[in-house]
Amino acid sequence: MGKNTGLGKGLRALFPDEAVVTSQEDEVLEVDLEKLVFYVKTNNVRPNPKQPRKTFDRNKLEELGASIKEHGIVQPLVVKPETKGYTIIAGERRWRAANMIGLKEVPVIVKDLPPEEVLEIAIIENVQRENLNSIEEAMAFEALMENFNLTQGEIGIRIGKSRTAIANTLRLLKLPKTIQEQLAQGQITSGHARAILILEDPEKMEAFANEIIEKGMSVREAENRIKKMQTEGLAKPLQKKKEDNSGYIIEIQDALEKKFETKVHLSSRGKKGKIEFVYSSLEELDRLLEQLGYEKTN
Template identity: 40%
Template sequence: MQREVASAPQATVPSPQATAPAATQAQPQAETAGAPESSAEAAPHHLDEVPIELVHPNPNQPRMHFNKEELDELALSIEKDGLLQPILVREDAEGYEIIAGERRWQASQLAGLKKVPVRIKEADDMKVLELALIENLQRSDLNPIEEAYGYKRMMERGNRTQSEVASAVSKGRSTIANALRLLDLPEDAQQMLYEEKITAGHARAILAIPSDEGRAKLTEKLAKEKLSVREAESLARLIAGREKQKNNPVKKPPKPRFFRRAAKDLSESFDTKVQVRSVNGKNKIEIEFKDEEDLHRLYDLMKHSAE
């Protein structure tokens, strides 16, 4: 029943229906065996001590990677002082499903505990997802992609709006909207953000480009070169500007009617192509000729017409 806690292999960021892959993330806040309770666990519930093998993780846990070094440190603390903070669980057919405290459960297994203290709470699937997300947000344990998928699951499974999710997790609606925008990134960019190869600032620069093609181009550039956020933003503006120019080319103003008439008359008179046009504020007459002999012919025509 124990979940593997060693460094996870590289994985591809899944579709919104799938669980986010395991990947390296920022160091979370330190947790000790006697850490203070989060608000997700602070309310009084039925307290009990149960066999550790009856406790199992929540498959919808927003956080999917746990730092092995931190787990080892927490396990040493638990070996010394015991598990001082209970694990929040709900009863199910298999025993007890973790709502909050999976890291403590994993560390307790490493410490060799046979039983663990738990707080038993009645909660439906939506409430479990909500509490698990809130706990991880309070501990800053989620990377941006995990956080975005957590919000998306709350919206889809609970049929909630962005505002309702924001209220549930005590965040501003704009925070939820900005997080969800990260799921519009190309899959490669999502994976890079998940693995902390780029930052949220780089991600915003990618999203500033309207087209998928342009976003993919900047993502590829970021994968090959270590660009700063400012450099990524400058490149994003350049790509977006080129796309705008390509999609909305500057239309040349129509030639004045007399220009067209003069060009036609001169072409007929000289028996060659003649253009009358305005370039950078200067008006020009352009007469084509095939070779030197043709040039002499045109010269004679113009000379005689001037006499």
């Protein structure tokens, strides 16, 4: 029996060279590529250069490697076929751990996706699994905004976080690079970082970050230190916010976007205002109308 399965060039490109998919009649079997798992050589797989995760804890990789030795790779990597080999869409930690223990082959699911979708999946997969440190997460959110023109609210919908949480994380990118590295390495927490941001002046921020590390300050102690500095005129006092309903409006908008899984605009003027739902297709409009309790009449 020959190996000619009748696969077209486009379909065959999705299969590793060692995979031959035939039936007894030497015809192509119908397969769901997104569920089909192949084993490919570990050195034929490479990491995604735009992967949002930049740091990998060696101890945790060793723990993962020990688990793989005992149980194997339970969840296959998701990869994109390239001219030579495959680029990882999801699963770089598993691939790194497999390399560390000298695993010759890794299980993969192949998806032929455009570059922008590869990046979006890589970012969202890491954020949803909470595998990123605060700075990597902030950079991931920034990448989603810059590459896909997403708003903070739209990012929140995709990963299940509030707009406020997204905004607070993005603020961390205003820190000096040295403090961002300290945060990424776990020397300070995001709570410490938010307290440091109040100082605004880069030199003062760096000095205070070092003081937090040297003295082992808790977040509460750091916040109290900032308040004292403000009292002494060494830090800019917080501006009093105008008494308005903007916080309430944002909270309601976030809740509606999460409930209806679409962009929502709320605007108010005094006691009056309006709510706008955004949809991108008639199918999405039908879904929204159904959720709102609207019944079509024929």
